[in-house]
Amino acid sequence: MNCNEIRxxxxxxxxxxxxxxxxxxxxxxxxxCNSCRRETLELASVQEKLKKAFQTAAEDCLVPDDRWxxxxxxxxxxxxxxxxxKNRTGLLGGIRAKKRWKVGLAGTAAAILVLAAVLVPTLLxxxxxxxxxxxxxxxxxxxxxxxxxxxxxxxLGDESAFYIDDASKLVIEVKxxxxxxxxxxxxxKEVASVKVESLSGIxxxxxxELAATDSAIKxxxxxxxxxxxxxxxxxxxxxxxxxxxYPFSKLDFDPQEMLGLVSGVSLTYQKExxxxxxxxxxxxxxxxxxxxxxxxxYSQSTTTVTRTVPSRENGE
Amino acid sequence: xxxxxxxxxxxxxxxxxxxxxxxxxxxxKTASLMLENKQEAEDVLQEVFLSMWNxxxxxxxxxxxxxxxxxKITVNRCIDRQRASRPELPIEDDKLDCLAPNDTVSxxxxxxxxxxxxxxxxxxxxxxxxxxxxxxxxxxxxxxxTDIAEILSxxxxxxxSRIYNALKLLKQRLDDNFSSSFTAGEHKxxxxx
Numbered sequence: 001m002n003c004n005e006i007r008x009x010x011x012x013x014x015x016x017x018x019x020x021x022x023x024x025x026x027x028x029x030x031x032x033c034n035s036c037r038r039e040t041l042e043l044a045s046v047q048e049k050l051k052k053a054f055q056t057a058a059e060d061c062l063v064p065d066d067r068w069x070x071x072x073x074x075x076x077x078x079x080x081x082x083x084x085x086k087n088r089t090g091l092l093g094g095i096r097a098k099k100r101w102k103v104g105l106a107g108t109a110a111a112i113l114v115l116a117a118v119l120v121p122t123l124l125x126x127x128x129x130x131x132x133x134x135x136x137x138x139x140x141x142x143x144x145x146x147x148x149x150x151x152x153x154x155x156l157g158d159e160s161a162f163y164i165d166d167a168s169k170l171v172i173e174v175k176x177x178x179x180x181x182x183x184x185x186x187x188x189k190e191v192a193s194v195k196v197e198s199l200s201g202i203x204x205x206x207x208x209e210l211a212a213t214d215s216a217i218k219x220x221x222x223x224x225x226x227x228x229x230x231x232x233x234x235x236x237x238x239x240x241x242x243x244x245x246y247p248f249s250k251l252d253f254d255p256q257e258m259l260g261l262v263s264g265v266s267l268t269y270q271k272e273x274x275x276x277x278x279x280x281x282x283x284x285x286x287x288x289x290x291x292x293x294x295x296x297x298y299s300q301s302t303t304t305v306t307r308t309v310p311s312r313e314n315g316e
Numbered sequence: 317x318x319x320x321x322x323x324x325x326x327x328x329x330x331x332x333x334x335x336x337x338x339x340x341x342x343x344x345k346t347a348s349l350m351l352e353n354k355q356e357a358e359d360v361l362q363e364v365f366l367s368m369w370n371x372x373x374x375x376x377x378x379x380x381x382x383x384x385x386x387x388k389i390t391v392n393r394c395i396d397r398q399r400a401s402r403p404e405l406p407i408e409d410d411k412l413d414c415l416a417p418n419d420t421v422s423x424x425x426x427x428x429x430x431x432x433x434x435x436x437x438x439x440x441x442x443x444x445x446x447x448x449x450x451x452x453x454x455x456x457x458x459x460x461x462t463d464i465a466e467i468l469s470x471x472x473x474x475x476x477s478r479i480y481n482a483l484k485l486l487k488q489r490l491d492d493n494f495s496s497s498f499t500a501g502e503h504k505x506x507x508x509x
Contacts, residue, residue, distance in 0.1 A: 009476065009480075010480065011476070011480050011483055012461065012476045012480075015454065015479075017460070017461045042487060043483050043484075046483050047455060047483065049432075049436055049490075050436060050440070050451060050455045050483075053434075053440075054349060054437070054456035056429060056430060057345075057349060057433060057434075057437055058345045058456065060430075061344070061345050061348050063340055063341045063344045063345070063361075064358050064361070067340065067358065067362055067365075068333060068336060068337075070362060071336070072329075075366065075369055
């Protein structure tokens with residue numbers, strides 16, 4: 001190794017992040033090379049100074065203690081707002097939304113709901129979900145559905161996930177890929193299920209192929225991103241995560257519209273289509289991928305670009 | 317811990333609160349070291365845990381440690397903010413609020429140490445975000461190079477060269493800062509590539 005190569009490894013050498021072989025080479029080198037030895041000492045000194053500075057800063061840094069309640073309020077509002085009418089915002093809006101839901105559920109739920117709304121109006125955050133599940137569990141139809149899947153209602157939240165989604169629907173997962181969905185606004189209930197292998201004729205392999213053949217995603221990958229994984233989770237059965245930083249201007253989008261840097265790309269399966277979310281400094285780009293076409297929409301502008309990719313259904 | 321993570325992933329708010337209390341300090345301090353002011357760090361703290369709640373089902377404990385995963389979110393949030401606001405951010409009085417002298421500390425050496433630390437961190441924050449980020453992750457969070465590569469989604473070789481360049485730049489900046497404090501009484505504002 002020459003001096004330049006040695007120098008690049010000096011911090012890793014000081015941080016014990018080099019191999020045994022590299023360590024010996026570096027040690028031998030700095031024993032006879034004055035300039036590299038000087039550089040080693042200088043960098044070690046900077047490292048020590050930096051560690052001390054960070055330590056001092058951290059010791060005096062007081063973590064705010066009121067953030068938990070704010071976080072709960074935010075979680076509550078995000079699960080409620082999207083499905084509301086524009087005039088149904090804030091606390092009253094939340095209560096009104098629940099009253100509408102009540103109509104679709106069993107009558108005994110009303111007393112719990114009204115009581116809770118009067119007594120704990122400031123706790124609508126986590127309680128929104130707690131109330132939702134309490135009310136749902138008073139509903140004979142929901143109970144029957146749970147029984148069908150051999151779910152003990154008392155174990156919800158521990159053994160079975162439940163949440164209120166962006167469309168104000170109470171979603172109870174009864175097994176991977178199967179959910180009981182209760183519409184908060186209408187009280188309508190249904191069992192939703194998803195099976196990646198069969199829906200729309202698209203398989204996980206198709207996502208990989210799509211990523212490999214679509215020019216936009218290809219460019220993203222060629223610009224330095226890597227396909228990190230096909231991730232399977234309970235709610236997004238198949239998603240492709242691509243992470244990296246690369247100049248957005250390298251892509252063939254309108255550079256005037258999309259100046260900035262991309263910080264992440266993710267591709268998620270959403271019932272009938274796949275969406276690639278591209279996070280960048282000006283907002284979010286969504287590439288909605290359906291069998292037969294890819295539609296790209298920019299959240300910061302009205303520009304819409306439609307791409308055509310091979311349809312799995314037509315192709316076979 | 318595994319049980320706690322499972323309960324959080326299933327939507328148990330109490331488990332989530334326990335994890336919040338456990339990790340909020342590290343997240344907040346990391347954000348404080350990466351961002352210009354305390355208010356921004358507080359906002360990032362909230363954003364990170366909101367994201368943690370919203371993404372609870374997509375976290376895979378077999379793929380990444382929770383600490384690493386949370387720092388990935390934290391770093392990305394901080395980078396987004398740096399890119400969006402750094403050029404127009406004034407240097408405000410509260411920018412190093414965390415380093416404000418403690419009332420109970422009066423010894424001269426402590427004050428001098430704090431001033432030295434303050435100066436060093438100020439210079440770190442003036443570096444390009446790619447460089448300041450690796451310094452925080454390595455020398456504050458003490459992540460391994462492998463973890464840093466995972467958090468930043470870059471090859472480990474890039475981590476090594478980036479840390480080297482960051483330390484060189486920091487040294488250069490500290491030296492400039494030191495000498496100009498004698499000549500002009502103020503530090504330089506020009507960018508270092």
